[in-house]
Amino acid sequence: xxxxxxxxxxxxxxxLERGPSHGYQLRAEFDAATxxxxxxxxxxxxxxxxxxxxxxxxxxDGEPDADGRIAYRLTDAxxxxxxxxxxxxxxxxxxxxxxxxxxxxxxxxxPGVDVLSVVQTQRTGxxxxxxxxxxxxxxxGDGDDLAWSLVLDSLVFRAEAEIRWLxxxxxxxxxxxxxxxxxxxxxxPASDRAARR
Amino acid sequence: xxxxxxxxSGVTREHRQGDSVVHALRGVDLAVHAGELVAVMGPSGxxxxxxxxxxxGLDTPTAGAVLVEGRDLAQxxxxxxxxxxxxxxxxxxQDLNLLPSLTALENVSLPLExxxxxxxxxxxxARDALEEVGVGxxxxxxxxxxxxxxxxRVAIARALVGPRRLLLADExxxxxxxxxxxxxxxxxxxxxxxxxAGVLVTHEARHAAWADRVVFLRDxxxxxxxxxxxxxxxLLATGGGV
Numbered sequence: 466x467x468x469x470x471x472x473x474x475x476x477x478x479x480x481l482e483r484g485p486s487h488g489y490q491l492r493a494e495f496d497a498a499t500x501x502x503x504x505x506x507x508x509x510x511x512x513x514x515x516x517x518x519x520x521x522x523x524x525x526d527g528e529p530d531a532d533g534r535i536a537y538r539l540t541d542a543x544x545x546x547x548x549x550x551x552x553x554x555x556x557x558x559x560x561x562x563x564x565x566x567x568x569x570x571x572x573x574x575x576p577g578v579d580v581l582s583v584v585q586t587q588r589t590g591x592x593x594x595x596x597x598x599x600x601x602x603x604x605x606g607d608g609d610d611l612a613w614s615l616v617l618d619s620l621v622f623r624a625e626a627e628i629r630w631l632x633x634x635x636x637x638x639x640x641x642x643x644x645x646x647x648x649x650x651x652x653x654p655a656s657d658r659a660a661r662r
Numbered sequence: 663x664x665x666x667x668x669x670x671s672g673v674t675r676e677h678r679q680g681d682s683v684v685h686a687l688r689g690v691d692l693a694v695h696a697g698e699l700v701a702v703m704g705p706s707g708x709x710x711x712x713x714x715x716x717x718x719g720l721d722t723p724t725a726g727a728v729l730v731e732g733r734d735l736a737q738x739x740x741x742x743x744x745x746x747x748x749x750x751x752x753x754x755x756q757d758l759n760l761l762p763s764l765t766a767l768e769n770v771s772l773p774l775e776x777x778x779x780x781x782x783x784x785x786x787x788a789r790d791a792l793e794e795v796g797v798g799x800x801x802x803x804x805x806x807x808x809x810x811x812x813x814x815r816v817a818i819a820r821a822l823v824g825p826r827r828l829l830l831a832d833e834x835x836x837x838x839x840x841x842x843x844x845x846x847x848x849x850x851x852x853x854x855x856x857x858x859a860g861v862l863v864t865h866e867a868r869h870a871a872w873a874d875r876v877v878f879l880r881d882x883x884x885x886x887x888x889x890x891x892x893x894x895x896x897l898l899a900t901g902g903g904v
Contacts, residue, residue: 585878585886592703592867592876592888599871603851621868628867632705 472564473505473513475550478522478539479571482547485526485538488514499570503563522546551583554590569634580638588631595624665732666693667828667859668717673726675712686712688882694861696827699854701862701873709882710863711832717861718751718830719743730828748777751828752821756836759817760805766792767801770820791819795849811842815849822858829860835869847872
């Protein structure tokens with residue numbers, strides 16, 4: 466329950482970065498952004514919005530409309546939470562890999578997010594994980610315990626695949642932005658990584 | 663910490679192509695200490711091979727300084743730079759590392775003999791270096807009679823023979839299958855833990871992960887670094903190389 470909730474939570478917050486929205490609209494936008502690979506029901510959306518409101522990350526925006534639907538907007542804490550999510554890597558140990566795909570899908574459609582920074586942050590995070598697995602291999606020695614060593618290899622190759630996919634994403638984003646001078650992948654306001662480039 | 667074995671400080675390398683200027687490297691800072699293996703990762707055209715050439719005194723930066731064992735290469739004569747290359751720096755490339763008409767032992771002792779060592783001393787040092795990478799028994803073999811992995815071990819031995827302590831490797835496992843490549847990286851890593859300083863240029867994340875630190879290069883700029891990972895010490899039985 467923990468990890469899907471975390472992804473829905475951050476997914477909805479990222480969508481609200483575009484402006485106030487109500488639950489039905491958020492569900493449709495989430496499905497559109499992620500290609501409906503992870504369809505949400507509207508109950509999940511409203512439950513999540515309730516918790517986000519309880520946590521002070523969103524607030525109701527004005528009165529309910531004629532159909533009784535309530536729009537939500539991000540609070541300052543909500544904006545900070547979105548920036549923090551995009552600025553930090555997904556941990557391979559604690560989250561489903563889907564969260565990363567969803568994060569990138571939202572990054573390319575959310576205004577003001579530096580997608581290349583998101584990609585690099587993740588690549589560094591995944592590389593750190595890959596280094597940890599490789600250190601475990603070093604310690605395991607060369608062929609002393611074949612079974613353990615093969616399990617470690619599976620983790621190593623999975624992390625490597627993620628990095629290769631990130632390389633691919635980076636090339637695609639760079640190509641897309643070369644074709645369109647004005648688009649969403651230009652600069653991240655809240656990224657010190659961008660300043661270092 | 664002691665002085666780094668290799669220090670790049672604000673290194674920029676420009677190439678002129680007609681009227682335009684191509685920046686192969688832009689303001690790169692990098693320090694590599696004894697006992698440390700640093701990987702440089704980046705796509706083709708990111709400047710990683712230029713970085714290795716500049717670090718090894720094979721190319722000269724347009725701006726910035728390159729120090730090998732504390733000596734600023736720009737302050738040395740061409741002959742002195744050549745001496746630094748012979749005595750301090752060893753290279754390992756993807757292939758074509760060894761002279762085919764010489765045995766493993768002769769390949770490894772050659773740089774020492776070119777530097778003026780007597781034959782007996784050079785051969786003894788070469789034999790030690792071959793033992794250290796686990797191919798002492800192949801001393802009398804010619805490169806064509808060795809596997810790719812064995813040849814790369816001999817190349818590592820030659821890179822670190824005698825007083826040499828800085829190893830610059832450009833895709834050293836590129837021509838090998840993954841299991842053999844891993845054995846070569848294990849040897850590279852072990853030589854660094856034994857006191858050498860290594861720079862490993864690669865576009866393969868799995869290979870870069872053998873390093874203590876991974877430097878990400880994009881368009882000639884260091885955009886990020888990975889490791890040493892917080893908490894990773896607890897995963898390490900030995901503190902070598904950290």
